[in-house]
Amino acid sequence: MFRSGVKAEIGQSVRIVGEAATVAEAVTVIGHLKPDVVLLDVHLPDGGGPAVVAAVLPQHPDVRFLALSVSDAAEDVISVIRSGARGYVTKTISGADLTDAIRRVAEGDVVFSPRLAGFVLDAFRDADTGPTPSVDPELDQLTPREQEVLRLLARGYSYREIGAELFISIKTVETHASNVLRKLQLSSRHQLTRWAADRRLV
Numbered sequence: 679m680f681r682s683g684v685k686a687e688i689g690q691s692v693r694i695v696g697e698a699a700t701v702a703e704a705v706t707v708i709g710h711l712k713p714d715v716v717l718l719d720v721h722l723p724d725g726g727g728p729a730v731v732a733a734v735l736p737q738h739p740d741v742r743f744l745a746l747s748v749s750d751a752a753e754d755v756i757s758v759i760r761s762g763a764r765g766y767v768t769k770t771i772s773g774a775d776l777t778d779a780i781r782r783v784a785e786g787d788v789v790f791s792p793r794l795a796g797f798v799l800d801a802f803r804d805a806d807t808g809p810t811p812s813v814d815p816e817l818d819q820l821t822p823r824e825q826e827v828l829r830l831l832a833r834g835y836s837y838r839e840i841g842a843e844l845f846i847s848i849k850t851v852e853t854h855a856s857n858v859l860r861k862l863q864l865s866s867r868h869q870l871t872r873w874a875a876d877r878r879l880v
Contacts, residue, residue: 679845680769684717684746687773692780701725705733712738714784718763720747720754721822728761735762744783746776748826748843751879755790765789769843814877819861827854831867832874 681697688694696711698704701724708716708730716734720727731743743763747754755766764783767776768791779789820828823844830840837851844851864870 684776688777688780691777701729701733704730708734708741709738712741714742715780716741716743717780718743718745718758720745720749720758721826726822727758727763731758731761731763742783742786744779744789746771749829751825751829767791816862817877817879820858824854824858824861827851828858828870828874829879831855831858832871832879834871 681699685694685697695713696707698707699722701722704716704718704722716730718727718730722730727743727745727747734741734743743758743765745755745758745763745766746769747758747766748769749755750768758766765779765788767779767789771779782789817825826844827840830843835843837848837855840846840851841848859865859870862870862873864873
C-alpha cells in the first residue's frame with residue numbers, strides 16, 4: 679500500500695523501473711535492472727535495508743541508495759548510512775521533496791534533513807574520537823516493527839495514529855505494544871516513554 683502511494687506521488691517525475699517487498703527480492707531486482715537510485719525502506723520483512731546495500735554495492739557500485747523510513751531514530755539512520763546509502767529521509771516527506779531528493783542523490787549529492795544530518799555528523803565524529811557505543815541488549819530483543827511501534831508510542835502517538843503511520847491495523851498495533859511491554863518488563867506507557875527517553879530513542 680505504501681509503495682503504491684509513493685509511486686502515485688513521484689511517478690510523473692521519476693521513471694520507476696521496479697519494486698520489491700523483501701531483502702532477497704530487492705537484491706535480485708536491483709542486480710537485474712541496475713537503477714540509478716534505489717529508494718530503500720530501512721525495515722524489510724526478511725532483514726534490514728543495510729543488508730540490501732551491503733549485498734548490492736560490491737557488485738554494482740554505481741547504484742545509489744536513498745533510505746525512506748518511518749523511523750528517525752539515530753541508530754537506524756547511522757546503520758544504513760554506514761552500509762553505504764547516500765541519504766535518508768522520513769516518510770513524512772512530501773512528494774515534491776522526495777522527487778528532489780532522488781534527483782540530488784542521482785547527481786551524486788548526499789541528502790538528509792538537518793536533524794538526521796546531525797545524527798550522522800555526531801556518529802562519525804565520535805567514531806574518530808572514541809569507541810563505538812555498545813549494543814543495547816534490551817532493545818535488540820525487539821523486532822524492527824516492535825521498535826518502530828515503541829518509538830511512536832513513546833512520542834505520544836495513539837494506536838490509531840500508529841496504525842495509519844505504519845499501515846497496519848489497530849489490533850496489530852495493540853499486539854506489538856503488548857509484546858514490547860512484555861519483553862521490556864514494563865507495565866505502562868508512562869514507563870515505556872521514560873525507558874525510551876533514557877536511551878535517547880525519542
